[in-house]
Amino acid sequence: MTDTDADAGWFAGRAADEAAGRDAVDAARDRIADGEADEPRDWPALAVDAGFADSTDDYYDRLREATVAATRATVRERERADDRQLIHAVRAMDDCERTANELAERAAEWAGSLFDDAEPGIEGARAVAAREPEGELERRAVSLAERVVELAAERDALAEAIDRVAPAVAPNLAEMAGPELAARLIALAGGLEPLAKKPSGTVQVLGAEDALFAHLSGRAPSPKHGIIYTHDYVRNTRPEDRGSAARALAGKLTLAARVDHYSGERRETLHAELRERMATIRARAETGNGEDDGAGDADDAPDASEGDA
Incomplete structure (x- = not known):
């Protein structure tokens, strides 16, 4: 709550709320969600002095009611995103x-x-x-x-x-991965924002958590890809090049998710760069070169910290 006077608090303004016909819980919920204070105070005592609550116990009962309402409103808004x-x-x-x-x-x-x-x-x-x-x-x-x-x-x-x-919801991600794979990546990450904040190495192995944990415990090799294996760029690339293809795709998917979350604008350069990179990787089959040519994006290769899904 904004500290406008000595007795200001989330419970302040009750008379004005009643005069305006506002529900007391709704008004308190809004002040809790949007307000702030410069320093903590003895809010229960101030609430009793202001006539908002009859006692400290009554104050906490009202505070619980208002905070539960604020939490429900926040969850409802988030779930409807x-x-x-x-x-x-x-x-x-x-x-x-x-x-x-x-x-x-x-x-x-x-x-x-x-x-x-x-x-x-x-x-x-x-x-x-x-x-x-x-x-x-x-x-x-x-x-x-x-x-x-x-x-x-x-x-x-x-x-x-x-x-x-x-x-x-995610124009670049949906175009790059396809609508269904994009939706699955968002679901595995827990939302578009969490997906946008993940490093490319984590995006690369989303959906392969069991294999990753088996690798971390020393029972299996490191997985090269997770659910992105269903993408044509990975599935239809020869086995020896799938690791490079998965890294390149994961790097661009990560960038696409970030653009979608932070700006929402379609970026043709992302798609063009991915097509060019995949053409380079697949050209190895014709030249017989099985080594990475080093032309990948900086975001293609995950470091050790990116292996944790």
Whole structure:
């Protein structure tokens, strides 16, 4: 709270709030969230002297009510942010896909005991869902197959939503990685801001935490890449060059996330530099050169501190 007079505090201004018809808790919440003081004071005693609270215990009860309201408002605002909604969407999509596949196995096993031509998988569930059941058990088996089809359809709808939303949330990252991979990177990092603050070496191994921890405990080699392996630049590069490709891609993805978070403007130079770097790496297959030519970006090579995901 701004220290405007000797008795100023988060509880100050109650009479003005009441006169303006403002809710006391909402007004206190705003002052707690936005205010500041030059130095601490005996706020409980000041609150009692000002008539805000009947006692110290009453002051702390009111303080708790106001701070809980302030925390809820902050969490609500954060959870409604675009990057958080993207995280919810990609996690929901994965849940739908996993559940649909699991139920499809059950539906196929059940349908196979009832129908001669039942096939496994989502497509098999579609065929069962289109049947006209005869009897209670067939109705239940067909109904289960219908649920599988609905979950698969919801998964596809969520994927389409991610394709539309991701470019608005992170235009450079979505263009460079693709909407779905961009959403997954944001989800693994916990948000666009945390992703933007991570070093490229950490971005490189996001999604490979188990392999990284196994390496740190001496049980496995260091992973070259995490979820970015699904990107064409890594997956479709010959094995001996995938480490270089993963470093180059991770470096540019990190820069893209930073630009998206801090400015939100599309930077064509990032994409052009990545294309040029990948062309150089892939040209090694034609020349037979398996060594790094040193033309990578400064941000491509992670140092030891960047290995911690």
